[in-house]
Amino acid sequence: MEKTAIVPTRESNYPEWYQQVIVAADLAENSPVRGCMVIKPWGYAIWEQIQQQLDCKLKQTDHVNAYFPLLIPLSLLEKEAAHVDGFAKECAVVTHHRLVATAEGNLIPDGKLEEPLVIRPTSETIIGEMFAKWIKSYRDLPLKINQWANIMRWEMRTRIFLRTSEFLWQEGHTAHANKQEAIDETLQILDIYTNLVEDYLAMPVIKGEKPCFERFPGAVNTYCIEAMMQDKKALQAGTSHFLGQNFSQAAKIQFATKDGGLDYAWTTSWGVTTRLIGSLIMVHSDDNGLVLPPKIAPQQVVIIPIYRNEAEQQQVLDYCAKLNERIMNITFANAQVRSYIDKRDLRGGDKAWQWIKKGVPIRIEIGVRDIANGAVYFGRRDLPPQQKQSLPTDDFVSQLAAILDSMQANLLTKAKAFMQANIFNLENLEQFNQFFNEDQLISKGFASCYAIDDPQIEKFIKPLKVTARCIPLEQDASSGICIFTGKATAKKMIFAKAY
């Protein structure tokens, strides 16, 4: 059997493989704080790329960034009943504002707060409170605010990037003068997320609406994009909520309408999180570690100098510097190529493998031989590590953008084919039970079935540890009967085991 950089392989133990990819790529690690991760430089750099791309798209669509407090007064959270129900169980609460030392030298909380403060699990309530102050007239609408922040949800079981107690995200909050505009906003954001995830992270997704029993607490409609991991489980990659007037009524976001009336604003909220990094890992990576789509890779090219002595070293480093200069002048995906010379005092093979495990798209190895040939010797992350090629430098420089482009496209194509091959139409409940029950440990893919959007179908799926992922927005014209209730419906729903 071939030696792989990651042990175990995806096939032998997928969850453990996932953890090992994170270790090998040095993305993040667990911290001394229960359920909270440290995002290490390489992992954070990926997040910064995601932020940059998304931030740009949000600004292009007239959203502006702002920042709201980490702590939310309990009374604010209480205002929207469904919202409270949804989040109460996972809130961390600040009850004191001072520590005092005991005789034993231990610190104990002192100075009890009049009103406990909740560490934000999401910011609808505090932002709604501010919106109520800012919005007086239809002229103040729409108000389209985004914030990049950390939030905390006290999770029982955590997994790096996929579910941690604290995580990073962006949360958008908008208010509109009428219902349709708010719905349009909700769907526009879903498109922006889809574009980010498919175009930059090269992850195909299914756009859909959450069934009513999976809705965001307090929302009228929740939309989502669902992705399929390599173990055929589902992962929600982003959500966008149409909140109707629920939150504006709770927070009293009222405005004078054009015709002199008074109305509650229509609001939306939406977010993507550092979980995207987890899905990026699980969609593309292989048994040699992380595989990064070129557009999102913090470094797209890494140059590894190969030399045997000091005389060679100087010559090789000079050559690398010039090559690096040329590469960084190449444009790819509307930006300069991100290239880096790895000058560390390590063996060439070590460096090469480290960058393979970190998922860098292009590794260049430059030794005296290449200098003599005026050539670039390089390996691609989408080909086996041993399979490398040499190109005259001019050719390499002129072809690099195209190579990165095709790598980006290939990743999406491959992932799309995988997802499509693993979505199955199931006709009836027997098929459904068989599909999900046969082996509880292994997921066979997504099931697409006629089903009504009703909480009563939950009792059929819960025992199988299956979740209703979404009702895809794109549906064919046909209709059928719900496999659970026998009622007529025009819509199919996607079911899957999920993270």
Added chain:
RNA sequence: CGGGGCGUAGCGCAGUCUGGUUAGCGCACUUGAUUUGGGAUCAAGGGGUCGUGAGUUCGAAUCCCACCGCCCCGACCA
């Protein structure tokens, strides 16, 4: 919070049942030599209050008690 497991070097572990000199091994780290277009080899070296506290004993990583922490399985979830 219910059921199970585990705390020994930075990481992964052996040793604990059956107490006995100076607590080991692999990886990683440092140094030297030989190597060098593919994750090197050999040699030397550094690093531990054996989770914490109390106890039994001539003697505790090992036995007893209490506590703390972590992991896995359930209910919750971006």
